[in-house]
Amino acid sequence: MEKAKVLILAGFLGSGKTTLLKQLLIEERRKGSRPAVLMNEIGSVSIDSDAVPGDIPLSELLNGCVCCTLQDQLERQLLLLCQQHAPETIIIEATGVAHPIDILDACLSPDLLPFIKDPLIISVIDSPRWLKRENMSIQSRMLLTEQVKHADLLLWNKTGSVTEAEREQLLEDQNRLNPKVTALFTDYAKVDNSLIRSLSSHEKGDYQTVRIGEQLKVKTFIHTFSGPVSKERFEDWLRNEAPDTIYRMKGYMQFSEKPGTVLMHYSYGLPQYEPEFMKKPLRIVIIGEELDKDELSSQLNRLVE
Structure with missing residues (x-):
């Protein structure tokens, strides 16, 4: 084989x-x-x-x-x-x-x-x-x-x-x-x-161990939207309220300004959107450090129209 x-x-x-x-x-x-x-x-x-x-x-x-x-x-x-x-x-x-x-x-x-x-x-x-x-x-x-x-x-x-x-x-x-x-x-x-x-692999030298929960305090949580949100207000939240310690967000959203579902990608301050033609749950995965999950959920809930 x-x-x-x-x-x-x-x-x-x-x-x-x-x-x-x-x-x-x-x-x-x-x-x-x-x-x-x-x-x-x-x-x-x-x-x-x-x-x-x-x-x-x-x-x-x-x-x-x-x-x-x-x-x-x-x-x-x-x-x-x-x-x-x-x-x-x-x-x-x-x-x-x-x-x-x-x-x-x-x-x-x-x-x-x-x-x-x-x-x-x-x-x-x-x-x-x-x-x-x-x-x-x-x-x-x-x-x-x-x-x-x-x-x-x-x-x-x-x-x-x-x-x-x-x-x-x-x-x-x-x-x-x-x-x-x-x-x-x-x-x-x-x-x-x-x-x-x-390409082929080359010999690796010494490495520094970095482990989740031991040194790296990265956490993840899922936020579910109850309905469409305003795209303008969502992007305003990203610019002005979202903590800098959010490293990545990804998931499915609907915007009140335009019908349909989008796949939202976010990293390093920039959101991107792709049209999604299948029915998907309106939820996003948020990954970062030192995140107040309750506060983030409260902020995101306020964006629902």
């Missing part, structure tokens, strides 16, 4: 991992190959799993992080995917607070060696967030640095608004932390799949 190649998609919350996943799956299907996906969310609800077509094998690990509390489950789910579906490629989309080396270690389990090969770490980094990382907690900055340091392929994403001087700073940081890495400046995580296929 041919071994499956493993792609580990790492990167902080809202960096663009799911966008990259969608593109990789399109390319895998175009080639007629057999992909499988393993997704991890620290909350109890996964919104990103909607990005995986129904005919592609998918395993979800919720309510924890595969780099610590769910590491044993990660090994078991990878083994099941291999035994039940014999994929040619397995794409692991880690939660944004996972350490890529812990995921790599799980992939190198002796039980998995007959089934998988060449685990590759692809780190997707939100370039504006990296350049202003001093605004993040010490633990979050540490994790972000580790995601850069141990990448085999580094995507400096969201570089459309980055100046030439800032690009030079990104290159300087990259060469200081991970001089062996293959790196690209991207928008929407666009990368040639043939480049990924040509």
Whole structure:
């Protein structure tokens, strides 16, 4: 049996991992190959799993992080995917607070060696967030640095608004932390799949452990809307009331100004909307540090028209 190649998609919350996943799956299907996906969310609800077509094998690990509390489950789910579906490629989309080396270690389990090969770490980094990382907690900055340091392929994403001087700073940081890495400046995580296929993992150095609940105080909660909200008031809330410690929001909303449901993505102060044509529950997943859940829910409830 041919071994499956493993792609580990790492990167902080809202960096663009799911966008990259969608593109990789399109390319895998175009080639007629057999992909499988393993997704991890620290909350109890996964919104990103909607990005995986129904005919592609998918395993979800919720309510924890595969780099610590769910590491044993990660090994078991990878083994099941291999035994039940014999994929040619397995794409692991880690939660944004996972350490890529812990995921790599799980992939190198002796039980998995007959089934998988060449685990590759692809780190997707939100370039504006990296350049202003001093605004993040010490633990979050540490994790972000580790995601850069141990990448085999580094995507400096969201570089459309980055100046030439800032690009030079990104290159300087990259060469200081991970001089062996293959790196690209991207928008929407666009990368040639043939480049990924040509890469191999390089030797990893020492790493700093960063764990949810121990050092990294990231929490998640789900807010359900009772009806449509004003888009203008929602975006005003994002600008003026939403705490800076919200790293990511994603979910389904309806706006009173226009009929229909949208999939809302939010990271680093910028919301994006995609039309959603299936009936979905009106709820969003909010991830961040030092969040007052009761206060946030009260603020969001006041936006309902």
